[in-house]
Amino acid sequence: MxxxxxxxxxxxxxxxxxxxxxxxxxxxxxxxxxxxxxxxxxxxxxxxxxxxxxxxxxxxxxxxxxxxxxxxxxxxxxxxxxxxxxxxxxxxxxxxxxxxxxxxxxxxxxxxxxxxxxxxxxxxxxxxxxxxxxxxxxxxxxxxxxxxxxxxxxxxxxxxxxxxxxxxxxxxYGEGEDPRRLVAYLHARLAAGLPVDLGSGEQVRDxxxxxxxxxxxxxxxxxxxxxxxxxCSGRGQSVRQIAERVADGYGRRDLLRFGARPDNPQDPPCIIGVLEET
Amino acid sequence: MxxxxxxxxxxxxxxxxxxxxxxxxxxxxxxxxxxxxxxxxxxxxxxxxxxxxxxxxxxxxxxxxxxxxxxxxxxxxxxxxxxxxxxxxxxxxxxxxxxxxxxxxxxxxxxxxxxxxxxxxxxxxxxxxxxxxxxxxxxxxxxxxxxxxxxxxxxxxxxxxxxxxxxxxxxxYGEGEDPRRLVAYLHARLAAGLPVDLGSGEQVRDxxxxxxxxxxxxxxxxxxxxxxxxxCSGRGQSVRQIAERVADGYGRRDLLRFGARPDNPQDPPCIIGVLEET
Structure with a gap:
């Protein structure tokens, strides 16, 4: 046991x-x-x-x-x-x-x-x-x-x-995600047919x-x-890629408004995790 | 004021x-x-x-x-x-x-x-x-x-x-130093005319x-x-240099027994502080 x-x-x-x-x-x-x-x-x-x-x-x-x-x-x-x-x-x-x-x-x-x-x-x-x-x-x-x-x-x-x-x-991201976080927020807005204000979308995250x-x-x-x-996944995706993938599930890329919000200049451009060999 | x-x-x-x-x-x-x-x-x-x-x-x-x-x-x-x-x-x-x-x-x-x-x-x-x-x-x-x-x-x-x-x-080191610390220990032993057991003395410290x-x-x-x-001082001194300088004040380098104690292999060989420009 x-x-x-x-x-x-x-x-x-x-x-x-x-x-x-x-x-x-x-x-x-x-x-x-x-x-x-x-x-x-x-x-x-x-x-x-x-x-x-x-x-x-x-x-x-x-x-x-x-x-x-x-x-x-x-x-x-x-x-x-x-x-x-x-x-x-x-x-x-x-x-x-x-x-x-x-x-x-x-x-x-x-x-x-x-x-x-x-x-x-x-x-x-x-x-x-x-x-x-x-x-x-x-x-x-x-x-x-x-x-x-x-x-x-x-x-x-x-x-x-x-x-x-x-x-x-x-x-x-995923099941149980707080609606104030990015992916859950995207789903909520897109499901309701509402526009989504985003930054440049250029930040890369894991x-x-x-x-x-x-x-x-x-x-x-x-x-x-x-x-x-x-x-981590060991792979980087831009916020734009993430947002477009979610939007594609609703056929509504038109609702994504990149550049509608300013980017935070203190946010690092790229955060990708390195997976260690096991 | x-x-x-x-x-x-x-x-x-x-x-x-x-x-x-x-x-x-x-x-x-x-x-x-x-x-x-x-x-x-x-x-x-x-x-x-x-x-x-x-x-x-x-x-x-x-x-x-x-x-x-x-x-x-x-x-x-x-x-x-x-x-x-x-x-x-x-x-x-x-x-x-x-x-x-x-x-x-x-x-x-x-x-x-x-x-x-x-x-x-x-x-x-x-x-x-x-x-x-x-x-x-x-x-x-x-x-x-x-x-x-x-x-x-x-x-x-x-x-x-x-x-x-x-x-x-x-x-x-200096005034008020606990007698179990290196320099105070050196002074106490040498002042009493007692031998001082030390490691290799090769570690460099600031x-x-x-x-x-x-x-x-x-x-x-x-x-x-x-x-x-x-x-920090910005300068490195070996434990040997420190010990010999203290011993010279008593004219008793003969009391220093380098190698009488094993070095701790986990102690880093060199710790010197870098003074920043002001």
Whole structure:
């Protein structure tokens, strides 16, 4: 029988895909959730244990240790991710400090393997093609707090005899996407026959279906390797390509208004993840 | 009249030299200290206000805001620094989270300029010559928590309208040095006529008198520039050179036993700071 995996952030955009991928692989999960009723509706499958924690990031050491008791593996996907807010919010600091407390509680509870979810926003974006050896030089508070969590846990956990793997998703889209994010926004506007105001569309990004991201993170978790992993396609697509592909599904390229919004000059022109050989 | 500067860690090795340098420059200070009697003995000068805080890093937001009230500039030098312990101690996590809380309280109190003390241990040591644009890739929990404090505050403070400068001392020695550190240990052994067991002595480090470090940090604080600053000599000296120079003061090179201890293969061969042009 497979070892049960504890998961935080299971109701979130990427978290729910991680849980699905674990369940598909026959792995039982214990989900630390704020709202057990919501989680039960999301995951009606067998093999799902629900533990209610009102606020994971400010929970007491005792609460965390009880929730983690007996667990060998933890996949920590919870983080503040409100679109339009999360890049600069001071709630990132609460997520950072709370994640460190969680990791310390996991060590104290005798955990064996900790798998965290970071972001491509940790990297120095300048090189354009970003591999796991690209220096970290975050440009946002979100990226700084993710990078800090990684840096501290990279020292703390191996030093305490706990395996540590860290997954950095690039640009995710797909089922469960918040309607304020690009691809979901495109679908909503185009389905309603409404025009879509966009920037130049020239920015190149590494887009990946969130379902595939969940599978990749589950595979990192269930594999034995440690260190950082890019969760990406390894291919760049321009925002124009993405938008036209979505629009083609509705036969409505005419609704795309490139140049209707100014580009943010601080946005890097190109962010493509480098997939490491396995 | 000069603006009063608030200082944490004023009783520490580098903190006390920062305070001295500020006082010499005619700047009044408010010291947040655990032990006011000890601080009063260290700084009998006029222009020193003492505020007792039992534990800076776990103090409540209210306590911090009261202590910081009306202060325009904060020099944050407090950190856990017990020789032989500090590189791997989980107390670094408390210093990281406490420093972030302190910065948030400083923002809330209307502070204008925050000056932090980091470490050369934040850098990727591989290049040997380390400038402020050298990637951060800390190799210890201490370095990771210092680098994380920098990365988060670099995003948080300018975003909140607060100036942010960050000073990275290299290898400091001098008055007030803990007897377990290299130069103080050399003096203690040689003064007693006892042999000194050393490694190969071939490691090259950037050594700086702590008094000069205090002056450099005070100058960064009182200057108007923001960003990261190396606090270093810009010159490398081997451990052998340092040891022989100290031994020459006692006429006892014969007591130096190079090779009596194994070198730590993880210690980088060369750490020299690059001084930026001002």
């Amino acid at each position: 497979n070892e049960q995996v504890i998961v935080t952030g299971a109701s979130g955009f990427v978290g729910r895909c991680i849980v699905k991928a674990l369940l598909v692989r026959g792995v039982g999960v214990r989900l630390l959730v704020r709202d057990p009723a919501r989680a039960a509706a999301l995951f009606p499958a067998r093999g799902v244990e629900l533990v209610e924690i009102e606020d994971l990031f400010t929970a007491s050491v005792e609460t965390l240790q009880t929730a983690l008791a007996g667990g060998g593996m933890l996949v920590h996907a919870a983080w503040y991710a409100e679109p339009g807010q999360y890049l600069d919010s001071t709630r990132n600091l609460v997520c950072l400090t709370g994640s460190l407390h969680l990791a310390e509680a996991f060590v104290a509870a005798g955990g064996r393997r900790f798998v965290g979810v970071g972001s491509c926003a940790e990297y120095d974006p300048t090189p354009g093609h970003l591999g796991i050896h690209t220096p970290l030089r975050p440009q946002t508070l979100y990226g700084a707090c993710k990078a800090s969590t990684y840096q501290v846990l990279e020292q703390l956990l191996p030093g305490a005899g706990v395996e540590f793997a860290w997954c950095r998703p690039f640009y995710l 887009y990946l279906d969130v379902e595939r991201a969940g599978e990749m993170i589950a595979e990192v978790a269930l594999g034995g390797r440690c260190g950082a992993f890019n969760i | 000069n603006e009063q500067v608030i200082v944490t860690g004023a009783s520490g090795f580098v903190g006390r030299c920062i305070v001295k340098a500020l006082l010499v420059r005619g700047v009044g200070v408010r010291l947040l200290v655990r032990d006011p009697a000890r601080a009063a003995a260290l700084f009998p000068a006029r222009g020193v206000e003492l505020v007792e805080i039992e534990d800076l890093f776990t103090a409540s937001v209210e306590t911090l805001q009261t202590a910081l009230a009306g202060g325009g500039m904060l020099v944050h030098a407090a950190w856990y620094a017990e020789p032989g312990q500090y590189l791997d101690s989980t107390r670094n996590l408390v210093c990281l989270t406490g420093s972030l809380h302190l910065a948030e309280a400083f923002v809330a109190a209307g502070g204008r300029r925050f000056v932090g003390v980091g470490s050369c241990a934040e850098y990727d040591p591989t290049p040997g010559h380390l400038g402020i644009h050298t990637p951060l890739r800390p190799q210890t929990l201490y370095g990771a928590c210092k680098a994380s404090t920098y990365q988060v505050l670099e995003q948080l403070l300018p975003g909140a309208g607060v100036e942010f400068a960050w000073c990275r001392p290299f290898y400091l 050594y700086l008198d702590v008094e000069r470090a205090g002056e450099m940090i005070a100058e960064v604080a009182l200057g108007g520039r923001c960003g990261a600053f190396n606090i």
